[in-house]
Amino acid sequence: MDVLSTQGINQSPIWWDDVPRPNLFDRELPKTADVLVIGSGYTGLNAAIETSRSGRNTIVLDAEDAGWGCSSRNGGQISPEIKPSFQQLSSKYGETTAFDIMAEGHRAMAWLENFIRSEQIDCDYDTPGIFVGAHTPAQYEELAKELSVHPKGLEMPGHVIPRADQHNEIGTDAYFGGVVFDKSASVHPAKLHQGLLEKALAASATIIPHCRAIAINRDGDEFQVSTSKGIIRTREILIATNGYTKGISPWLQRRIIPIGSYMIATEPLPKALMDSLLPTNRNLGDTRKVIYYYRPSPDRTRIIFGGRVTGGETDPLVSAPLLFRDLVLLFPEIAKYKVSHSWMGFIAYTFDHLAHVGKHEGIHYAMGYCGSGIAMSCYFGTRIAQQLLGKPEGRTAFDKLNFQTRPFYKGNPWFLPAAVAYYRWRDQNR
């Protein structure tokens, strides 16, 4: 793909072609709310559904269009994954807490599936499993062990795919075999967001797009929040801004590491080619630390491919040829085709690689999903709302985790290019 061919690439997520950005009535900011939710992604909307259905006057603000952040930009792969391993969590918290933390990942996925089905949200939800390719022979051995390391109750059922059988899963010789994990679902991210938006509106939540929350001040039992559309008074606040958390809460900003994740979609490919490259509807990923994640589009016409191709943050027109170059390394057959869409979004990493949900100085928050947030953000959005409402079912195993920061860190991850370079080097040497 030469430089010129980036011309004409649509820099919006492919998902927005199917689900145009919500055209919400541009209304004035009310003067008061029972609950003010800042951020209208999956976290904010699930929380708003819960509080509205419990009779609380709930206002949701977004600085941009509703769902403009990760929740309409992601890859649509759902897993029960918690980033640290059971062994890592056990050595830090003991086996019981480690088990409880990891069980929340499984619970979140099951909860979301049940919610989508019971609320009849039309979002191309499917449960195809995931093929994880080993990028070295050593990683193939490691992957195979993964199938049996999970304790009882946290099993990750699946099966090994030797290299000789790999083409049944993926039309590439770039991997040294892999593993299919059954517990992986897929979704159309923007359809999921749209479905949640409709549920929130039906529950009488008010969504106000293009309204940035600028400052929060405590005033007796209440908060006074300054926004780009004026001031609102509220009894309760939930900050649901994840990778876009900035000055609204310096305390949270110091605990969130925003990292760009980049995606492309190919133009529609011939059916026979799609069937030979991606013979199943499975999600796909690999064993690299600087991971690639990809899948067929829900209508099986395109490949949707994501990853991190530069040390620092960049432009989708810069990332597009780099991602496409890496996709062609997997599938040389598609070199003559074009990229139709290229976009990015900011995920939220944390210093302990765990999401965090809780309350600081009277303000609730749920964020830090470390790139695997579809199920977690929906689940924790609901749980934090239940906590705010005083409902015991809102408790989670994450409530008591210390939300760490580092000395001098203020929200600008200056160390990222070095970390990416280190992990890329490790990927080449293990």
Ligand SMILES: Cc1cc2nc3c(=O)[nH]c(=O)nc-3n(C[C@H](O)[C@H](O)[C@H](O)COP(=O)(O)OP(=O)(O)OC[C@H]3O[C@@H](n4cnc5c(N)ncnc54)[C@H](O)[C@@H]3O)c2cc1C
């Ligand atoms: C490219 C990409 C691919 C991904 N792929 C996957 C995947 O395959 N599987 C998976 O599980 N996860 C994936 N994720 C992560 C997942 O999308 C997120 O974890 C999840 O959507 C987080 O939802 P959220 O509601 O917490 O945050 P977001 O959806 O990011 O919403 C935060 C919102 O807050 C708003 N906001 C920020 N500041 C303010 C303010 N001051 N005032 C008002 N509004 C404000 C923003 O405009 C934004 O709309 C991916 C993310 C990206 C970017």
